[in-house]
Amino acid sequence: MNVGYLQVDSxxxxxxxxxxxxxxxxxxxxxxxxxxxxxxGNSNNILEVSRGYPISETEYVARVRYSIPPxxxxxxxx
Amino acid sequence: xAIFRGVGGSGDSSDNSFLQEVTAQANxxxxxxxxxxxxxNSILTLTAATGAAGSSASYNASTGVLxxxxxxxxAxxAxxAxxAxxAxxAxxxAGSDASVTAANVTGVLTxxxxxxxxxxxxxxxxxxxxxxxxxGTGATTITxxxxxxxxxxVNTTYIVGDGGLTTNxxxxxxxxxxxxxxxxxxADQTGAEIKSAxxxxxxxxAxxxxxxSKLDGIEASADVTDTTxxxxxxAAMLASSPTFTGTITAPNVDxxxxxxxxxxxxxxxxxxxxxxxxxxxxxxxxxxxFFAGLSTTINMGSQSSNxxxxxxxxxxxxxxDGENTINLKGNVTVGGTxxxxxxxxxxxxLDTLERFYRTRFRExxxxxxxxxxxxxxxxxxxxxxxxxxxxxxxxxxxxYLGTTCADYYDNNxxxxxVVVTAPQPxxxxxxxxxxxxxxxxNTSTGRYSFDVVGxxxxxxxxxxxxxxxxxxxxxxxxxxxRSNAYYNPHTNITTISCNLYQxxxxxxxxxxxxxxxxxxxxxxxxxxSTIQIDxxxxxxQKMSRRDFSVYLGYFKSKVPIQLRGKETSSTTxxxxxxxFGGVITQIED
Numbered sequence: 152m153n154v155g156y157l158q159v160d161s162x163x164x165x166x167x168x169x170x171x172x173x174x175x176x177x178x179x180x181x182x183x184x185x186x187x188x189x190x191x192g193n194s195n196n197i198l199e200v201s202r203g204y205p206i207s208e209t210e211y212v213a214r215v216r217y218s219i220p221p222x223x224x225x226x227x228x229x
Numbered sequence: 230x231a232i233f234r235g236v237g238g239s240g241d242s243s244d245n246s247f248l249q250e251v252t253a254q255a256n257x258x259x260x261x262x263x264x265x266x267x268x269x270n271s272i273l274t275l276t277a278a279t280g281a282a283g284s285s286a287s288y289n290a291s292t293g294v295l296x297x298x299x300x301x302x303x304a305x306x307a308x309x310a311x312x313a314x315x316a317x318x319a320x321x322x323a324g325s326d327a328s329v330t331a332a333n334v335t336g337v338l339t340x341x342x343x344x345x346x347x348x349x350x351x352x353x354x355x356x357x358x359x360x361x362x363x364x365g366t367g368a369t370t371i372t373x374x375x376x377x378x379x380x381x382x383v384n385t386t387y388i389v390g391d392g393g394l395t396t397n398x399x400x401x402x403x404x405x406x407x408x409x410x411x412x413x414x415x416a417d418q419t420g421a422e423i424k425s426a427x428x429x430x431x432x433x434x435a436x437x438x439x440x441x442s443k444l445d446g447i448e449a450s451a452d453v454t455d456t457t458x459x460x461x462x463x464a465a466m467l468a469s470s471p472t473f474t475g476t477i478t479a480p481n482v483d484x485x486x487x488x489x490x491x492x493x494x495x496x497x498x499x500x501x502x503x504x505x506x507x508x509x510x511x512x513x514x515x516x517x518x519f520f521a522g523l524s525t526t527i528n529m530g531s532q533s534s535n536x537x538x539x540x541x542x543x544x545x546x547x548x549x550d551g552e553n554t555i556n557l558k559g560n561v562t563v564g565g566t567x568x569x570x571x572x573x574x575x576x577x578x579l580d581t582l583e584r585f586y587r588t589r590f591r592e593x594x595x596x597x598x599x600x601x602x603x604x605x606x607x608x609x610x611x612x613x614x615x616x617x618x619x620x621x622x623x624x625x626x627x628x629y630l631g632t633t634c635a636d637y638y639d640n641n642x643x644x645x646x647v648v649v650t651a652p653q654p655x656x657x658x659x660x661x662x663x664x665x666x667x668x669x670x671n672t673s674t675g676r677y678s679f680d681v682v683g684x685x686x687x688x689x690x691x692x693x694x695x696x697x698x699x700x701x702x703x704x705x706x707x708x709x710x711r712s713n714a715y716y717n718p719h720t721n722i723t724t725i726s727c728n729l730y731q732x733x734x735x736x737x738x739x740x741x742x743x744x745x746x747x748x749x750x751x752x753x754x755x756x757x758s759t760i761q762i763d764x765x766x767x768x769x770q771k772m773s774r775r776d777f778s779v780y781l782g783y784f785k786s787k788v789p790i791q792l793r794g795k796e797t798s799s800t801t802x803x804x805x806x807x808x809f810g811g812v813i814t815q816i817e818d
Contacts, residue, residue, distance in 0.1 A: 152704075159605070164798065165797045174703075176701075176748070198605060198606060199606075199607065203756075204705065204728070205732075206675075206706070206711070206728040206730055206731070207730045208730070212706055212708075213756050214747065214749075214755060215749070215753055215754065215755065216607065216756060224752060225754075228749075228750045228752035228753040229750050229751045229752050
């Protein structure tokens with residue numbers, strides 16, 4: 152499962168960027184939370200973090216979205 | 230001749246005055262004594278005896294001895310006066326024992342009752358021959374005179390009676406009666422002994438004060454068969470067609486077992502009281518927990534195959550607001566039909582029918598327009614709607630979205646997501662699809678397809694996850710991009726296409742599992758179906774309404790469905806959501 156983020160490109164369009172690959176959804180979830188936390192205070196070009204299934208070498212379909220910073224429900228969905 | 234010298238004698242021999250007197254008295258006494266002797270000799274011979282000096286005279290009538298005490302020895306006479314050579318006076322003779330001749334001494338003798346002593350010493354019985362009264366009683370008679378009496382009694386039968394002999398007859402009957410008295414019979418038993426002996430006898434019970442009080446409490450001439458008495462006591466007689474006004478408690482009642490019977494319970498007619506309610510309770514008691522004693526079985530009607538049993542409820546002239554209701558918690562077993570229908574057959578048929586549930590929703594802002602603007606940040610549109618929990622249903626969301634796009638050419642790019650929050654993964658069934666066959670790789674389309682036996686198309690959604698493992702590890706994506714599936718009923722094969730560029734897509738003969746919510750943790754918002762909005766507007770605003778249909782998949786849980794949206798262009802506030810609404814349709818099988 153891939154982890155990435157959504158950012159606004161130089162032309163003002165939203166662009167999804169793959170960040171990392173993981174063998175399980177649990178690992179992907181942990182990585183996504185860490186990434187979202189690390190993006191706190193960014194230049195606002197990065198809007199959100201997500202994890203999902205890859206559909207190409209660089210693309211993935213987002214399945215779960217994380218805010219920056221993640222909400223409590225996103226951190227601990229149960 | 231007796232000489233008596235008393236006290237005071239001068240001792241002088243010439244002084245004999247006293248002696249003379251004594252002598253005279255003695256002579257008189259002697260004469261009396263002679264007379265007395267002569268008289269007494271007729272009875273006893275009187276014998277004189279000398280008593281002790283100083284003692285009283287006594288007479289022993291039985292011996293006839295009269296004892297007279299003797300006098301003391303007389304004092305020595307005084308010396309004579311000196312005379313002329315006179316000779317000394319001769320000493321007086323010593324006193325001799327007094328000798329009393331029983332004559333003329335009556336002055337010192339006293340006769341007893343009926344005895345008199347004459348002055349001449351004659352002692353006379355003044356009351357001879359006193360009459361003794363002897364009287365006979367009953368059969369005894371007394372005859373004769375003193376001193377000879379004759380006592381004659383003609384009853385010579387004597388028995389021992391109270392205080393001595395009795396002449397009461399002791400007959401054979403008396404003897405027989407005595408023989409009839411048992412040994413140790415006693416007539417002096419106490420009441421307690423008699424009571425104890427009585428109560429010791431078989432079939433004999435103690436009669437206590439309580440019993441006595443109880444009997445006292447029974448009215449005179451009490452009659453338990455008197456209807457008036459029985460009724461006044463709160464009871465009733467069977468033969469009197471009683472009417473009870475209180476509560477009747479009877480653990481077992483057998484009203485009738487044979488014959489034609491009509492039993493009425495709470496069948497009273499109209500009494501013009503609209504509030505009267507007739508309640509007949511049968512076996513309604515209950516308590517904490519379940520016990521066999523709380524079970525109730527109501528049998529009605531004959532069990533005979535020829536019986537025609539009819540159970541009527543409100544079978545009459547019910548009209549107006551009247552209604553009949555049967556409330557039952559439990560099962561009903563019907564051996565026949567209901568309204569001519571075999572409910573068991575119909576039920577089995579109904580079980581195969583799918584059930585539909587529709588949940589409609591609509592949101593708009595009645596006071597402000599528009600409802601909501603989209604921004605670059607994804608945001609909820611309205612509030613979530615929920616599916617209904619079922620035993621398993623296919624769930625489809627059909628909704629419309631009313632939008633207003635502003636006058637920005639090529640910048641009205643909207644992104645709408647339909648997000649489903651995952652329930653507990655274990656609440657949903659992981660579906661085993663079998664093993665993959667006929668794998669096909671299509672690099673030109675970027676798809677990878679495989680076949681499984683059976684129709685699984687209702688499980689395949691943008692929200693499901695697929696894996697070659699039942700726990701969801703090494704999952705791959707079905708949905709959204711380059712995914713579809715179709716079922717061939719002729720071959721009973723479902724062909725599943727997914728994105729080619731996935732590491733864990735199933736190879737030939739690999740097992741395939743599916744989970745409706747991708748094994749995600751409960752509470753995880755799953756991004757499934759997405760909708761893109763791209764309006765071209767020039768020198769105007771464009772209001773539009775779009776209809777969408779999103780298949781959510783086959784599951785059981787109640788899950789929230791949330792619409793979210795954002796603008797993907799850098800220019801915001803170009804797309805406004807005016808309203809939205811729709812329906813969730815669930816088909817439960």
